Amino acid sequence: MTIDTEPAPITDVASWLEATGERRALQALGELLLGVTAVGTSETADRFTARCLNVPGVSHLAVEERPLDPVARVTVPLALSEWMQQHGGAIEVGPFRHSEPPQWTQTEVGDTTYRHPKRLRVFFPAGTLLDGKGVVLGVENRDSTLDDAQITASVAPEHRAAVQPLLDRLFTRAEQLNPYRGKAIRATYVRGGLRLTVIDLPAITRETVIVPPEVWQEVDLGVTAVRDRHQLLNVHGLGTRRGILLVGPPGTGKSAVSAVIAGEVLGEFTVIYVEARAGAELLTAVVEQAQKLGGPVLLVLEDVDLWCRDRARGSSGLSELLQAMDIASDARILTLASTNDAATLDRAAVRTGRFDSIVEVGHPDRDAATAILTALVSGLPGGTGVDCDTVAGALPAETTGSDLREIVRRAVLTAGDTGQVTTNGLLAEVRGGRYQAQLPAGAGAYL
Incomplete structure (x- = not known):
């Protein structure tokens, strides 16, 4: 490794003086010389x-x-x-x-x-x-x-x-006077420090996100604890703070569930989306800020497995997560995290008291796929005439909600100027299989 020791030239004197705070010292030196x-x-x-x-x-x-x-x-x-x-x-x-x-x-x-x-x-x-x-x-x-x-x-x-x-x-x-209270915020890592930025949330509801009922039940239980039962829980030493881990393959709706809950509680809760590097480096600082807000807080940690893995595999983010999750059990904080692979997480992270509930968000069954398709085609030209159950019955195993969305989008795009969806058009997209992006055979061997 080579270390560059040559000093960088000063190209902007005014900025350098402002940054170093030496302006007054140079002024005093000039006065002494004169x-x-x-x-x-x-x-x-x-x-x-x-x-x-x-x-x-x-x-x-x-x-x-x-x-x-x-x-x-x-x-x-x-x-x-x-x-x-x-x-x-x-x-x-x-x-x-x-x-x-x-x-x-x-x-x-x-x-x-x-x-x-x-x-x-x-x-x-x-x-x-x-x-x-x-x-x-x-x-x-x-x-x-x-x-x-x-x-x-x-x-x-x-x-x-x-x-x-x-x-x-x-x-x-x-x-x-905290102006961030009750807003949706993204926490990011910037120049060695924490930055909070107000963001807009997607306009989605439970009616358009089809997941097993137990997913909503567990999340609602966490919301109730932090919003309504915090005094009762803390008086008896049970602790208010809760953590829920959503587990499932990509595209099954984990992020959508978080977005729905965030939209439902926004205003009464402060919602903080924590980006991966901020989670790995500054999650404790985020939690400390959340404690100062004076109300319930929803922390959203998406794809936590990207930065917090089993200690045997090496993970700088694990100690930060454990430390942050152990701060103030009486705090009104609900952590809603997601992962594609819970097996990569350290067992210390997924125990009760940190993540109290692990909920699977799996591939939709036929009934759920029918409900998702019905929600997707609702309002589209020809949507009322689509036999969603027949289309759902033609789907291969392990079709995700994201796959269903792409099937409908392709059917709209290939329908010509009218954009009208039909049962046959949707079935053709299912049979074609192009809705799933796949690498061609031999990809990477072109050279």
């Missing part, structure tokens, strides 16, 4: 803080810092902005670092745009946030990965004991 101070130099952040709190310098202050996770980077500035509006006539706003001016930004969550502080310090005089005590709160929320997002609180040393309760109040209010 022997003069720049005219109109703004008050630095430290001087602003010391002046507001009436001390000679920031070394005379007590300062507490708290990091901001991906959600708190939005919610804490929103809570701080609310406090600033409440005490607008009394506060004073200054720079966060050096002499950089205060900055605001905006974050889009779904259809709503939230405007909030990005980098600044704000002085709250005595009698606003704290009786008889002034405090300077600062927020730092840079885009660069070299700088951690954080909130700081500065007070006179004798008032140090008031800082932690104040920040607790700020974070409590931030959780109440």
Whole structure:
């Protein structure tokens, strides 16, 4: 393995200065070399803080810092902005670092745009946030990965004991303002961290997803536990949190079941779809965020076998899954996972207390296939005249719901301009077998 040690050239000086935070140091060096101070130099952040709190310098202050996770980077500035509006006539706003001016930004969550502080310090005089005590709160929320997002609180040393309760109040209010609550979110792994993005769910219902009744029964049991029976279960030490694993071949409707349940509970629940890498690396962080939402949460882990396998086969995601599934048994979290091959999962992952129920979503039988076909052709030209039972009887074994959908689609596409489906047209597609994508014999040997 060769390691490239040649340094990369700096092609954008302004961006480099912004990322490294060296702008003020270079400015100070220039002033020293010239022997003069720049005219109109703004008050630095430290001087602003010391002046507001009436001390000679920031070394005379007590300062507490708290990091901001991906959600708190939005919610804490929103809570701080609310406090600033409440005490607008009394506060004073200054720079966060050096002499950089205060900055605001905006974050889009779904259809709503939230405007909030990005980098600044704000002085709250005595009698606003704290009786008889002034405090300077600062927020730092840079885009660069070299700088951690954080909130700081500065007070006179004798008032140090008031800082932690104040920040607790700020974070409590931030959780109440969480704009992700009640929405459908996708959790992804980005540049070593977690990103949450609001998504739209497909408009499907139980009427169009035909699976065995016990699938709905088990999922409904989990929803009931988290939504309706959480107090009873927790009072008696039984725990609310539940996990359900949907097992079955590809195309049998596992993802569709998750989408149906997500659509049914959305609004009352927050729905979080966790992508594979986020699951393998950051599932614990996702669960910790879910706990802060203050309501029931549905976690959807699709194709969990892609990143969480038996420990004998080597799996970086297994320890993350086990750790995440063991957090807070009293949390109002329902985990709905799916896999094509449960045999690849470690036995520690599929035990009761992590995945409490394993439900098979298998190939549809003739009655189920008839019901699926009836739902698929409903509303199509000629759909009312199709003998779905006859078509279902002609299907080969192990035909999936996805196969049935493709059979209907091909029948529509080959029906000419009318797009009219018929029993014979559907039977022709079944006999032709082209609805199942298959590699030709000898594929891969063309060279």
